[in-house]
Amino acid sequence: MVFIIASWHLPIIGFDSRFVLFAQEMLRHGPGFFPTTYGEPYPDYSGFTTWLIYLASLPFGQVTSFSAWLPTCIASAVMVGLIYRLLSPYSRRWAWLSIALLLLTNTFITETRAVSLDQMLATVSFAVFYLAYACDHFGSSRRLWLVFALLVLGFAIRGPIGLVVPAGVACSYYLFGQQWRRFWWFGMAALLLLVVCTLTLLLLARVSGGEALLAEVVRMQVTSRMDGSEGSSPLFWYFASSMGNYALAYPLALVVLVIVALTARRQTSAALHLLYLCAFAGLVVMVGLSIPQAKKARYVLPMLPMAAIIAAYPFQVRTGRAFWWLRGLTLTLCCFIPGALMGGLLAVRPRFPEALSDIGPVLVGLGLLQLIALPLLMRPRLRLYGLPACAVLAVWISYIGVFEKAERTLYDTRHFTQGVLERTLDDKAPLVLHSMGKDAKGIKFMVNVNQDLQPVFTETPEQLSAVKGPANVVMSNGDFQQLQGTPLGQLPVWFSGRFDKEDYVLVRVPAP
Structure with a gap:
């Protein structure tokens, strides 16, 4: 409900325009294997995501921002639920702070309130990680076959890269755990599945648009992403740009990993092992997606839940002065986020008087949240849950009530x-x-x-x-x-x- 609130009929801008147009044409002409623009098949995506928007739009008879965003919002909610299920057996504090850091991440917010194939793929990838871990630690081996269903789902959402990324996450899990037999068995099965899915995609392209569409599908979904024709960025661009795009989770995760490397060399525990698994899986995602020339901040969303889990690890451990300082730093930041947002809005309001003319209710809400947060900082029993909740509410209220409205006013078409x-x-x-x-x-x-x-x-x-x-x-x-x-x-x-x-x-x- 938080993700989808106030999204009924907003102006469509930016990247959303493409998928809303896909769904509009599907409503007018009926479903197909590929979305269409101007009545012609569009080769860069399969029709699966458009199908989801189409089905969500059928009850309303039109495509709105609500029906377009609904599949992504559901995927984001599933990710939140999986993080809680993964971490709550170890610590509810760890689970709650991981979710809070996830919800405070700018890229997660902007991609949730949009049509985002990468956000859906991030949920698929994390679900694969969760199933692999649950098979070994939660006695859920009977559900392991769902991993292959998720790989097919990832391919349907994002094409070949949509299968490669979650397969890489699963392989990283088995590789780090030295489960060599499962690693080779799963890797070969995923490769075979990739070949089958790719051949199916090419066959559907040929049926839908002949040799011309088939060649365009190969170019746009494979070669253009590798050769830099869609843009090129430095090899390690993700590692530097994520400091801002994925704050606070990513920078805090790096600090936590440094502290763990210095202080926990000889320690062993199930929670620490999970931390290492998350770190290795996130590293595999970032290194793997650094190989293609085309790079965008949203492409590495599959590493975000791992980064949030690592960043919240200090709330799992009870010992260690460094972790004590990190807990205090995180909660202090959460405490003053409402006030910082309120001050920032007041500072920039004179520069954008039209776009920020009606932010009075948002400022009142931020002020109330700040007044609630300040006393919580001195109450140990309440601040652990209350301060992150105040920070999350402040960020989402500011985004939906100010930034989103201003952006859609500025970029209105x-x-x-x-x-x-x-x-x-x-x-x-x-x-x-x-x-x-x-x-x-x-x-x-x-x-x-x-x-x-x-x-x-x-x-x-x-x-x-x-x-x-x-x-x-x-x-x-x-x-x-x-x-x-x-x-x-x-x-x-x-x-x-x-x-x-x-x-x-x-x-x-x-x-x-």
Whole structure:
């Protein structure tokens, strides 16, 4: 409920636009093996995630932010539940603080409140880790076969990488535990499953779109991620960038591992062994995903639950002065997070008066949470659970009540698109989207069009000049200014507005 609250009909922005458009076309034309844009199969993803959004949208008859986010929110809730089930046999304090650190992580919040294949894959990967561990320690060997079902699920969600990542997590578990027979047996079975799933995907691509779609599936789901054509980052980029993207969990986890390495060399316990397993699994994820050239912060979400578990380990152990200091530091940070957020919002409010004009209720809520948190800092029996709860509520209230609203105001595409449609729907002239990209801003425009529309895409002034009137042209104001001095630049602006944080205009090319 926390994850999905206040999400009924928000404007669709950013990466969500692509999957909402997929689901909209599926609602209009029926399900398929691949999602479609402009009526054509889209090769970068299988249709599974779109199916989930489609099923969630069926009761409402339309795709909304609520139905689009619901599958991701459920996956995030499952992750929280699995962390508690994994750690509560050792310590409920450890379980609670791990969950709190997870919920305080910026990337987890932003990906939960979105359509996120990587968040779903993170849940699948952690579920594989949990089942492998439960088989050895909780007497759940009969459920081990579910690991292979989860690998297939990961492939359905994210393609080949969606099977490789959870398989790597399971192999890391067996490798660290020196279970050589299971390691080789499972590794070979996962490789065979990867081959079978990949051949099935290619067969479905050929059935859906012939050789052309098959070649695009191979390029977009495999080769482009490896060769850097989707962008390139340094080899160890994840290890440095995660200090900010995955704070507080990741930096605290590194500190905990250093302290454990210095103080617990000869100690042995089940909890410490679990800590080592989490560290090794998280390392395998980060090293493995560092090999492809294309890197984005959300790709390493599968390591986040492991990082949160490690970061909260000081609340499992009762001895050690270093761990005592870490517990105090973590709880102190949690205590002052509401006040820090309130002060930050007050500081930046004058710079963004329109976006932050109605944050009064949020400031009141943060103030109340800070007033509750301060006395808890001096109450040992209450602060362990109360301070993290105050911090989590403060962060989520600020994100949903301020950041999310401001972001959707700044990057809104709905109002401009609706204005364009009101002026062109009854017009039989074609709609031209100039320099917007068929797979970029074009999708952000089309997600607000509740009907089939085949716009004309142009990229250069020469291509635009070749368009025969009458036609309606949408372009950024910057591109329009570059056309000054040409016949197109002399056309009157029919409509203007903000689109994806830029000024855009609608001009009409008259008939020759």
